[in-house]
Amino acid sequence: MTYIRSTFRHPAFPKNDLGYTVDYYEGSLSTLCAGCGHDSINAAIVEACWQLNIEPHKVAKLSGIGCSSKSPAYFLSNSHGFNSVHGRMPSVATGANLANRDLIYFGVSGDGDTASIGMGQFVHVVRRNLNMVYLVMNNGCYGLTKGQDSATADVGSKSKAGSVNLFEAIDLASLAIELGATFVGQSFSGDKEQLIPLMKAAMSHKGFAFLNVISPCVTFNNNAGSTKSYDYVREHVEVTGTMDFVPYEKEITTTYEAGDVSDITMHDGSEIRLHKLQKDWDPQDRFSAINAMQRAKQKGEILTGLLYINEDSSDLHSMINTSETPLNAISKDILCPGSDALGKLNSSLR
């Protein structure tokens, strides 16, 4: 972490369509360790929101407990945040989303927060297809309590202290697809080029968008023998392809060689332009997504990129038929049945 942030901003800093420079999307100074993967992810969130022309106050940031869950303080200082309790961010996000369907809900969690204490709430928020981005900053260990293995640590992975993890890892991305998540992406904190368009697509997706981002812990899990160290991850990343996110009504300018490109139209009219590197993999087909992930796993590799997307699903609000007006904005006149109705009710109880 650093104690000082430069206040100098170059006058020629580019502005987005809303007239904001990128620093408008920053948060308070990070207190995470220098070199923490999480800070790179936070920077990617800032960049993605700036590029997407998001009004920061229309975003609600939510998290549980842990290093990752401190992150919401480090981006979008003009957004409300809720750093809740360990493993329970999904329920808080669910309630918040039910109260106001018009905000963008950005949940940040870690592998401890999601894959252990929060597993129950995680699987159920996936099932409900809550319209939110759920980002796991996954480093395979508990940083704040000094590096114990987490449930996503690979079997055989060596800790800093030299102990070898005996237990099978929980593969959150596969699990999310299995549970019916409608957008699943996997990435690496060191791959900003992939992370930013992936994040933009996740934020534009209507429904549950899950991002599992391998984010090495420089202090407790960056040693030789760890399968979540920077070196190991860099060597074992296998990308599904490169992608561009093209917001609604923007011109598609990226060019790829013919035959490799497929466009996916998002709910809001935006496009994901995908340049596939994997054969026999179709991101709109769950089976092929799971197959591709399993094959990569077999080879000891981490498949990254957009893994699966289903743009035709119903989110929680559609399923339970809530009003288009946010529930927190409906007036008493509409909510309260009044004294006449109560009089009739009294009569029916005599």
Place this chain on the structure above:
Amino acid sequence: MSVNDFVVRFANVNGTGSASANALFTKAVFRMGVPVTPKNIFPSNIQGLPTWYEVRVSEKGYLGRREGVDLIIAVNPQSMKKDYADVRAGGYFLYDSSKPLPPGYDRTDITHIGIPLMALCNAEFIDARQRQLFKNIVYIGALSALLDIEFAVLEGQIGEQFKGKEKLIEPNIKALNIGVDYCKENFDCPLDIRVERRDLLGDKILFGGNSACGLGAVYAGATVAAWYPITPSTSVVDAFAKYAAKFRVDAETGKNNYAIVQAEDELAAIGMVMGACWNGARSFTATSGPGVSLMNEFLGLGYFAEVPAVLIDVQRTGPSTGMPTRTQQSDILLAAYASHGDTKHPLLFPASPKECFEMTVDAFDLTERLQTPVIIMTDLDLGMNDHISDALVWDDKREYDRGKYLTSEELDRISTATLMSAVSKISLRTNGSAKDEMSVVMAELDGQANSDHAPSQPLEQFKGKYGRYLDVDDDGIPYRTIPGTHATHGAFVTRGSSRDEYAVYTEDGDAYRRNVDRLSRKWDTAKELVPQPEFFRGTPPYEGGVAAASADGVVLSACDGVIYFGTSSYAAEEALEFLAAEDIHLDAMRARGFPFGQAFRDFVDAHERIFVIEQNRDAQFRSLMMIELGTDSAKLISVLNYDGMPITADNIVRQIRTSFTK
């Protein structure tokens, strides 16, 4: 001869359709203008185990449970032996005489009434399920003759019940008549105990506490309900769903102006409530003791992070799973201090369906006013039984108290205030006109302020910078902002970790202490905001009992006092009358809210000895008084009941009387 004063108990098999037949009986007595109180005594079972429905009829209006049974309808062989023993001397034992009674049923102090229920039904109905269901209706018909219940009243109820399914009316009436005819032919009707029409109920209603809570949540404007099924609270959300479907579906779009989510567990249920309340909706959950245990962590967060939430705790018999279908008031300490650290929560204690309705509405105002979770402490007895209650009342002029939150305009005014203060400093040094102009602008802005939650202090108190946890009004309650309100002002991170007045994370001891001391001031504010106790001088008459005390007149006459709350109130008020007849006169206070305010303390101080009536083993309410008021333990005498059955007046009288024997 006992007119309008007896107890009838129905002994049935769970899952055989007896509940609706038995309810028919209660409603008939109610419609004859006579006070009546039914209690479901049911097992934690879906089908097959014994279940009882006990109805007390009381001309004097005693609505607590009474000991002893005057008439038992014993149609469950499994429990018959015990049911037989429970009949009071001089009482009646009604049984199905299709088969002869086994040996041993030979009491001479009671009257045996054998009706061949099964044989009568088999003769009249062909369908096996009908035979079973109508057996229940036949004994209701029998009671109509035996207890002199007006047949037309029952007929009317059948008509209402099967409106739209008219085909069912005729066989039901037939079944009633089978019972009536058999009794008139074979017994002297009516019996010594019977019902006689009165006009004692005015416009009162017959309603359950859980239904009243669910309805209250609709009236209070709750839009998000998250819950996990648990007896005896499940019917709170069922009622909310029913009334919301009736009143909250937009006629044009067909869309719901509410959301109900069955959560994966209680932890998630309360988490959803916190998320919704944080985001400016009114939201609640209902649970029972085991659920409150699970919700502790979030309740602590709600207290410290100052997030509103309404929790309805329908208490049941603990500890652990306890007796899930029996009543108790045993979550008092759990709820008051739920979670780790210095945590405490306001509690409301309703004692009737009307109060369930009103206090649910009040709870939503309180939780937003205080920005802290508020817990409604009802119980199985109140929640799952019908009770005679005053009619529900709603004042259309009542506005929701959304507490202190800042609108976008108000956040602008806070920054305008900075501007003005800067301008005024400059203008003081010049000719003053700029300041005058800014004052006019500020006055205009004040005039535009949204008045239904207008801050009680000028926004200048913020000195130009919004602070989420600044105590600008000196009542411990800060101003919150709702996500999405303003582009550049008012955003902050809500967290369970310590922070300063501007919501910035800090581990500075002074800042931590300032914050928790402010929470203490807020707690003091809560003392006078929660529902205040009711006081009775001497004996409270049932009808039109007048609270003898006002804020300045709490000191009552007798030297000993009684404190009770919630469903103990029925039996307690009846017991006070019994005791008065024995020349034991006690002042009484019905507690309605926690934390305890000045009036509560004055009552405690004004009496030498105080009997604290409650339905748990460890005298939890008494402990609460000792902890919060520092009351001398020797002064507080416990009157307890914790067998899972609602407390009776007889029990209270027995326990209090021992303190007066010389």
